[in-house]
Amino acid sequence: MRRAVAALEPVTDRFVLVSTGNVYADHSRPGADETVPLLPPLAGDVMTDMDVYGQAKVACEAAVRDGFGDRALVARAGLIGGPGDWSGRSGWWPWRFAHPVGADGAVLTPDDPDLPMSLVDVRDLAAWLVRCAALGTSGVFDAVGEPDTLGGLLSASREVVGHDGPVVAAPADWLAEHGVQEWMGPDSLPLWISDPQWRGFGGHTGAAARAAGLACRPVRETLRDAAAYEEHREPSEPRRCGLSDETERRLLALLGH
Template identity: 80%
Template structure:
């Protein structure tokens, strides 16, 4: 297969390119190179997709069996679809569960209503991320048609290269507790639905779908799990035997602890009932189409290893600071 990856230098795009090369496909990556260089074994074409001629380097007489795109900018996707539809057999677009208008339901699937598409070509900030991805999906489906398009609505992606830290912080913290006796602070919400798809498993599935022409719209998520289950796996990976000190959502909020990710956060925790079902999509259709998941402990172990390698140029992007966690544990009597 001749595969064109629009990107290929950041976490998922890079994993797709690496897997495709390992599967003996001929791979070209179009990227600016801001996130790093393309993997070994691919042809790297430098291009800025915000420029009118940004795709010229992959249009010079080339014919592609499939294109994989991870963009969040509708204008970039519209230009790619218009330019590549005549020279590509099919298009694989990586979207997100943020496209859904409702996140309160449990055990849901692809039938949940979508947000309205973003009006315009540019997503200015993450507040319209879901709407932007809806617009991107529509552009691909309109241009290539449903029979030539796969839309993968990814959930929480983790594993090596997880720059956000969401999948790596918990096993890293359990390996480096700062509380007395090895205590670690956690939200008191073990039943919160939460699944984690390994970036390598997702990449392998995308490459396989690109090769065999799988079409449709799929929630590309990990096996159904809970926050409590993920934290138990993180403790297992870290070999943690100290106490886990839990606190209620109201107490954590009152003391400035953020949800999901970011500075002074408890990653993966979502207390807003309107978002409780974000991690509850079953992914049954994607698994029926061949998506498989490795043990979540493997994903967390490799994400933690990535956290251990972080240096001054790649600071940790989420979780509680040592000082904050010590202060909060002290307030809770630990």
């Protein structure tokens, strides 16, 4: 990033950096904004592993803002979803509701409907970034979706695929006891965060970005198109999040489904 800034600053009008909400030092408070203190910047020049991802992004932001000043826009993206979401986080829930494995059509969910969680469509984010570059918008923005909850996203996921089977909600302690992971990765329930130190990660308001023109389509459209992407992924492509059919059947059976 430092090399890019040094090379581009003399010949480029603007710099738009897609950063991340991981730059913040505190993720415990829902309803936060861009004033939350940042992590210390990465001390070296190379991000050695994902444990220092946030610090690396802080260093990248500093390089861009030092080089371009008020000619820079820093977009701290939250959860991005929609068609092409290789992580599966935005597509797994509607896909699972479309393909339930419980004998009665049941789907296992975390019992945490009020967890703050928003989803920004990749197409809306991209369009806004291009528009900001054209208009000369500068500053730092939390580029996140409209404020929502995990329960709201799960309900929308059910609606877009027409799921009418049981929703079996399990408490966090029970899920952890049975090896269910949070957020993403193998044998996870995507988008769920029980760690109190991270409860606010998906709850930034995004008010400044909306005031600067970020317009989000209805989340149902994002989830519908993410589900369509999931349906057409290559069979050989591994899913990067969600419970396996076998694991979910076993857990549902333990809960009487």
